[in-house]
Amino acid sequence: MNEINDYLEAMFSPYPQSPRLHEAKAELQGVTEDAYGGHIAQGATPNEAMVQIVTDLGNLDELAPTLGIAADLASCGGAQTRKLDRV
Numbered sequence: 001m002n003e004i005n006d007y008l009e010a011m012f013s014p015y016p017q018s019p020r021l022h023e024a025k026a027e028l029q030g031v032t033e034d035a036y037g038g039h040i041a042q043g044a045t046p047n048e049a050m051v052q053i054v055t056d057l058g059n060l061d062e063l064a065p066t067l068g069i070a071a072d073l074a075s076c077g078g079a080q081t082r083k084l085d086r087v
Contacts, residue, residue, distance in 0.1 A: 003050050015076045024067040
């Protein structure tokens, strides 16, 4: 699922590698792969599935509290994340 990997790489790219951010990215990858599979099972095309995932997830700043990485992001300079312009 290269699209998911590319999406997550772009989402985490503004931040330095750290063990906690690596864990959060792995957790998010599992969630997005499950969601992708669910959308495909419901008849979505691969592109439609990715668009829905991007729409549902939002950006890393929005996910940070749920993932437990808000402090990590703040220590790296705060709100640097963005949604991808295209999938």
